[in-house]
Amino acid sequence: MxxxxxxxxxxxxxxxxxxxxxxxxxxxxxxxxxxxxxxxxxxxxxxxxxxxxxxxxxxxxxxxxxxxxxxxxxxxxxxxxxxxxxxxxxxxxxxxxxxxxxxxxxxxxxxxxxxxxxxxxxxxxxxxxxxxxxxxxxxxxxxxxxxxxxxxxxxxxxQAPPMAGADLCAEVATSEPYVVPAIGPRRFTVAAVDLGIKGMTPHRMAERGIEVHVLPATATVEEVYAAGPDGVFFSNGPGDPATADHPVAVMRAVLERGTPLFGICFGNQILGRALGFGTYKLKYGHRGINQPVKDLATGKVEVTAHNHGFAVDAPLDRISDTPYGRAEVSHVCLNDNVVEGLRLLDRPAFSVQYHPEAAAGPHDAAYLFDRFVSLMEDRRA
The missing domain is CATH 3.50.30.20 (Carbamoyl-phosphate synthase small subunit, N-terminal domain)
Structure with missing residues (x-):
């Protein structure tokens, strides 16, 4: 209010x-x-x-x-x-x-x-x-x-409405598309679906030579691909991911085409739903810039920035079969074993629940933007 x-x-x-x-x-x-x-x-x-x-x-x-x-x-x-x-x-x-x-x-x-x-x-x-x-x-x-x-x-x-069931991303997203130009020579173009995007996120991509076309949360698949993207990004945002049927449908269309895809926070929950996993509300959530997360592939522990009250319900101990191939949990919170990342093994798509744009800090997870760049390089090759 x-x-x-x-x-x-x-x-x-x-x-x-x-x-x-x-x-x-x-x-x-x-x-x-x-x-x-x-x-x-x-x-x-x-x-x-x-x-x-x-x-x-x-x-x-x-x-x-x-x-x-x-x-x-x-x-x-x-x-x-x-x-x-x-x-x-x-x-x-x-x-x-x-x-x-x-x-x-x-x-x-x-x-x-x-x-x-x-x-x-x-x-x-x-x-x-x-x-x-x-x-x-x-x-x-x-x-x-x-x-x-x-x-x-x-x-x-x-009498106030609860957060469970709240559909809020369209209330905070941009109403008109805009472009964040690449810093230096343009290497790639990314269509970013704004579900509540933080300004540092397209800046981190621009630092890597990416021209970012930021689109409203209501953007259609046709509008996403009108930018001619080398990759598609789904941002963080507020509310209950169970209400986000439109972004889920758009993400599924992106997965069908095999375009490199990266999601952060709400975008991670959208990927979870697109793959067929459920989501649930955490008791009190994770918020702050000092949350320990383990990369299950490397064993490395990162100190990360968080802001989420919902999480993906996906198995930690096995690879899952999805409509888009095999998927696995890539990262987990060491405080409570909450899913902190997803990765598809047969398509170029991944997401994390935390905030690698690091505003404000820490910078342990900055490599994830480089991973997105690598997926686009591989796709182009």
């Missing part, structure tokens, strides 16, 4: 109300008003600006586990999209004065300007432990006047 913003009242009292009835009181941070969403937590120590502007956080209230947030302020170079997408923001100790040579304004000012309702001064450690035990759930942040009737506020939270 669009929160009501009342700038200039950053010290107003505020309350966070969880779906199960637990409450946390603090003071307003950012805009004063009300907002509803799904409560999730991010374990990253840095990169809050990239988190806030990641379209995958649409309709989510993000709890930062790091106690001090806003130290480096906000700049105009690091946003991953055109706006802040989080539905709400929860921090323990916000920076009083930002200190960074690139900072042009404070995080509090940015949240206020964009109408993002937040809360600070709460015990985010206790809140995170609660979400780990009970799972991600609906939440509301209310600040300003009329916040004492917690029963009424709880009723409003419980």
């Amino acid at each position: 669009t929160p009501a913003a009342v700038p200039g009242r950053a010290k107003a009292p505020a309350v966070l109300v969880l779906e199960d009835g637990r409450t946390f009181r603090g003071r307003a941070y950012g805009a004063v008003g009300q907002t509803l969403g799904e409560a999730v937590f991010s374990t990253g120590m840095t990169g809050y600006q990239e988190t806030l502007t990641d379209p995958s956080y649409h309709r989510q209230v993000v709890v930062m586990t790091a106690p001090h947030v806003g130290n480096t302020g906000v700049n105009d170079e690091d946003p991953e999209s055109r706006r802040v997408w989080v539905a709400g923001y929860v921090v323990r100790d916000p920076a009083r004065v930002p200190s960074n040579w690139r900072s042009v304004r404070s995080l509090d000012e940015e949240l206020t300007a964009q109408g993002v309702v937040g809360i600070c001064g709460v015990d985010t450690r206790a809140l995170t432990r609660h979400l780990r035990e009970r799972g991600a759930m609906r939440v509301g942040i209310f600040s300003g006047d009329a916040i004492d009737d917690e029963a009424a506020l709880l009723a409003r939270v419980r």
Whole structure:
């Protein structure tokens, strides 16, 4: 929902109300008003600006586990999209004065300007432990006047739509196609289906000589191939992959043609569905820039960036037969054995659940863009 913003009242009292009835009181941070969403937590120590502007956080209230947030302020170079997408923001100790040579304004000012309702001064450690035990759930942040009737506020939270069953990617994707030119000589052309793409993703491809044609989430197969692509990419994005029937149908058409294909995050879940696997909602998801993932082919462990609340239900211990040939799980999360990557063995297609574009960091998985380039080189040869 669009929160009501009342700038200039950053010290107003505020309350966070969880779906199960637990409450946390603090003071307003950012805009004063009300907002509803799904409560999730991010374990990253840095990169809050990239988190806030990641379209995958649409309709989510993000709890930062790091106690001090806003130290480096906000700049105009690091946003991953055109706006802040989080539905709400929860921090323990916000920076009083930002200190960074690139900072042009404070995080509090940015949240206020964009109408993002937040809360600070709460015990985010206790809140995170609660979400780990009970799972991600609906939440509301209310600040300003009329916040004492917690029963009424709880009723409003419980009326909010859940994330399961939410079809959101078209709400955050571009409405018009655009092109990100290659940096240096153009080697390949890629059609990128925008399901909530982060700006760093086409940049990472452009660095490798790829001209990226970014298309709306509603793009048809004909529109994908009108770009004359050497490869097709499916991006990250918000919502429940079980609702994404159109992207699944487009991906199946790409698989039929044998065009090199790469998917990230939501794109990994779309590939899972296209191959015939199911998806399911995680208890509290993976969010942050410090998640350990193992490459099952090499045994290498990567520290990776994550933002997902759903996962693919595919077997870890065997190769699966699919309508497009044999498929296997390529990567797995070492914290909980969640599927973190898929690979087709008979067609040039693969995906990962995490974010190799590394905004903000780490860069362990940057090789995946090179793997995509190799698939296009092989196809051309």
